[in-house]
Amino acid sequence: MESVLTVESRLVEVLAAARRRSRVRTQQYEQLWEALSRMALGGKMIRPRLLIDAHEDLGGTAAQAAMDAAGAMQLLHIGLIIHDDVIDNDTVRRGEMNITGQFSSEAMLLGATSAAAQTWGISSSLLAGDLMLNEAQSLLARLELDAPRRLAVLDIYDETIAESVAGEQSDVWLSLHLDEADSGDVLTMIGCKTAAYSFEAPLAIAAVLAGSDASLVERLRAIGRRIGIVYQLRDDVLGVFGDEQETGKSVLGDLREGKETLLINTARAHPAWSQVAHLFGDRGLDAEGGLRLRQAIEESGARAYVESMIAEHCKTIAGLIAEAELPQALAGRLADLTSACSLRCA
Structure with a gap:
């Protein structure tokens, strides 16, 4: 818990500096940074914690660099989920209005039409996500490390962005149902969209910061990729069969969205699916329809x-x-993380 609090303290500094810089521009730009600051702090901080703990377990001594890199992972996460919310047409995140919802609502209160307010909200979200991705890269580019390690970290970040974008695009494409996707396509999408930045990148960067050799970095990447797939598969199950009180997420959301998860991809091959296929992706899906799909x-x-x-x-x-x-501490930590991802209920 101490490492998480330290990362949050560092992020407070980084975001406060960004807000100070924003004041020389427009009031709306300053408001955008204020919204981003609220989003970036709190939460489970899975990615920052993993990076810092793995760095320590590997005997790393670049404490400040690890702290900044961990903060960058959190900012990367925020940037990607902001963009993901735009793609999914979501206006709520963690039970509260996200940037699209907040800025759209405020514009309507000031007299904007619904359409204009929506455009303003979506535009603000897209730009906010861009700012987070840029701020994350800026932190990594300024790491006080020797040039080879710093460039290696930046290469991991660049590749992670490419993987995440490819995964997000694949997710949208699969949901169009324009061709026959198999389980391999779905698992590849999960590996790119979720696993690459959530588990693979933090572990790889931690190893680079600790001075580990290239073979160990690759082994940790392979482990991180698999853990991320477990995490997302469990998330997909919870998205349809979870307890809404525990997950804080509607069990109708993924079904209304028409999200092509491994659950759905597998169910399609069964005769029972033909009786309910018309309900999948219905934005007006009600509880009864959701029950039929789950059955x-x-x-x-x-x-x-x-x-x-x-x-x-x-x-x-x-x-x-x-x-x-691996060092015993890290091996145990990754085993525990795998178990937590597979058994979680929220």
Whole structure:
């Protein structure tokens, strides 16, 4: 917990400096940074914590660089989820209005039409996401490290952005249902969209900062990729079958959106799906329709299949950890993280 609080303290400094710089521009630009500051702080801080802890477990001594890199991972996360909300047409995040919702509502209160206010909100979100991605890269570019390590960290960041964008685009494409996607397509999308920046990049950057050799960096990337897939597969199950009181997320959201998860991809092959296919992706889907879809998914065996995939990936991760010859503390930490991702209920 101490490392998380320290990262938050560092982010407070970084964001406060950005807000001070914003004051020489427009009032709206300053408001954008204020909204970003609220979004960037708090939460589980999974990515920053993973980077700092892995760096320490690997015997790293670049404490300040690790702290700044951890902060960059949090800013990267914020930038990507802001853009993701725009793509998904969401106006709420963590039970509160996101930047699109906030700026749209304020514009309407000031007299803007609904359409104009929506354009303002979406535009503000897109620009806010850009600012976060730029601020994250700026932190990494200023790390007080020797040039080879700093450039290696920036290369990881560049590749992570490319992976995340490819994964996000693939997610949207799969949801159009214009061609026949298989489970491999879905798993590849998950690996790019979620795993690359959430687990793979923090572990790889931690190893680079600690001075680990290239082979260990690659082994940690492989482990991080698999952990991220487990995390997202569990998230997809919770998105349809979870307890809304625990997850804080509607079990109708993914079904209304028509999100092509491994659950849905598997259910499509079963005769039961044809009876409910017209409900999937219906923005007006009600509780009864959601129940019918969940029953069809269960009947198809899709939920059981995804659970088996989670278990299979966990087994593979255990093998990768054993083969990687990691420090005992890090091996235990990654095993615990894998278990937490596979068993979480929120």
